[in-house]
Amino acid sequence: MSVSQYLPHPYFHVKHDFTILSQSAQSNDVFPHADNFLELVDSGSKSKALSILSEFNRMAACELTMRTLYSPYALMDVSIHWHSGEGHVLCIEKDTRLTELESLVSQHRARLAETNMELLDKKEALEQALIEVKKLSSPLIEITKKEALVPLFGDLDSALIEHNETPLLAKIFEEEYDVIHFDFSGVGEISEEGVSKFINLLQKLDLMGVVPSVVAIKPNHAIYLNKSSIKMKIEFQNSLSKVLKKSNCVT
């Protein structure tokens, strides 16, 4: 009995056409039965095996995908030594730790993709919530049959006006108000685009024959409003209580 029988890796002794003459005990544990070594090579690796392991290369080594007892495509480092027309083939499976690492990397990738997706979901939900908040930030409240109040909340930016302009104008037209008071008490920051959209809204009201009134402007708001050229009649009031008194709502 040859000592090759006891090699700690699968070993095959083959003829020039790869017919198996003998194999190590380890080969029996790893590979299914085959008469020819090429039967154990995956179809995708066959032409590589034939070209690299050919008898023309006395000694050669390459990676091959092989059919084992536990996997239809196990990656092996295969080396061959041709001697007197017969080949001695050793198959060493690629380090399984590499496979474990690959699977870990793949899990991390999946987790990253998932987190990404979750973030995207949250971002979309947040954007929707922001629109809702903006829509609720300029309600129209009737003071008298002729006057109504629009308290603005949050930052006066273009989004605040864009999300509310159409429903506000429709409601004002429907109820035939003469004066609309925009209350700035709850306004935080102001942006130039926001002011320009706001002035635009006031001009539309003016065209509709409604007198716009701006209430409780703070000093930092005044700077912005002053910058824009307002060429129409706007009433400015310094506090909401004065407006309500004028409207005979407060005794």
Next chain:
Amino acid sequence: MPEKYIELSSLLLSGNQEEAWKLLSDVKNSGQESLYIYEELVAKAMGHIGYLWEKNEVTVADEHLATSTCEFILARYQWEKLKEQEILPKNQKAMFLCLQHEQHHLGLKMACNLFEESGWETRFMGPNLPLEYATTAAKEWKPDVISLSFSIIYHAEQLREYIEELESLPNNPIVIVGGRLISQYSFASHTSERTVLISSLTETQNWINHYPQGVETSVS
């Protein structure tokens, strides 16, 4: 001067993200469309790396490095593309996944990008997705299209089960099966009459172009 895809393959194999991106971005800036970039440059570069493995010039470990480098430049390309190009949303959703144990996902990623650039909402679930996860995700998100991919023939055994389960979801999604093996083998016994089989990115783009633009109600 070597072909661009060969140049790209050697940059991918060396893990040179910056130079690989530069090459891709130069081709993009020369006015080439995504389909050309994906099919003629990226897919051919990866195909060439497979050829080099067969010639025993690179190892599977080198291929892994090339794949992750390629993944990076594809993500960057898509990000730039979506930033520059105005995309009209189509209100159609497509989900992408590889069958369980299948790790080759670059082709699927490029198909996903083509859908996205055509205005589809997309979800890329990545490689190796067990059927139960795919089903749960699809039940919740209700995609119009579910695209499956595999490139190792042994993974085709699960194909029938994936198709049967996903095609029978309540919102009747269209299941597309893609991959290079589609043109090499017959999968008729694994698929249904409704299943769409696609073997290249050009076919993917054609399919997208001919898909109805959502359901519109017209009263005459």
